[in-house]
Amino acid sequence: MERELQFTHIDEQGKARMVDVSDKKASERTALAYGEIYMKKAVGIGIKNQTIKKGEVLQVARIAGIMAAKKTFELIPLCHVLALTKCEIDFSWNSDQLLTAQCLTKTIGPTGVEMEALTGVNVALLTIYDMCKAMDREMRITNVCLLEKSGGKSGDFISTNQVSDE
Template sequence: MEKLTHINEQGRARMVDVSGKPVTRRTAVARSRIRMKRETMERIRQGKVSKGDVLAVAQVAGIMAAKKTADLIPMCHPVPLKSADIRFYEEGDEVLVVEAEVKTDNVTGVEMEALTAVSIAALTVYDMCKAIDREMVVTDTCLLSKTGGKSGDYVRREEK
């Protein structure tokens, strides 16, 4: 069985020591989906949500979240990001997909930054649209890919 890296010799949580690791290019892509009513999607498309431009605000929120991940997730190392990009796609008339791509040159990866970015961007969409659609569901948040580091590259196999 693999040793748990976030547990010290007393069995308590710790921040992993990354001081001996080499700096490499690290990237991560994550995705989340928001299921909503057709009318909600249409109002987002048309810019007719009373709180403003939903996608612009969610994009900024996702980028800010990526930059603040270490403040939110206790054992995450602060990572100086080289870039963070948030993209939106529609899957039909009832699903908005949020995708984040995050990059750094560091000793530790940016998977948590990408996952935090899509989570907060999706929650921002919810917040901005909740007055018109309280039945929205944020779902399917996952890591799609990552590169760099000792564990190598990873690409998620999509379920059929």
């Protein structure tokens, strides 16, 4: 049976609205988002060796991503204010030119944390770009996606997207 598409952020008159979640049961909810940034080899080596002039790139990016996840409701229209109980951003080098980022978010509440995880990973990658753009304006942020989510009425989700393993 095909699921009927419903636009929950639009009322009967076609006006935008924030979804009322006051009747939804609070549950533990998690989300894991992913993204990649490709860069020149010299930039990757500079980040690894902490020789980028603007400072310790990955620590600044980690803090920026966490701060952004906490403020998602201020950035994305109609998102609810959520009290995150956990937000972690991890980086992994696939090569000197490819850095991956993951943002894990968690809360106990009536609505999910997917947007917070996606916002966190995006801002972390944008911060890396900002701190290193003097060395490489052709950096590419790619493959940003939701990998997993758990909790809530819709249950668990695991993406079928394949992430890079270059």
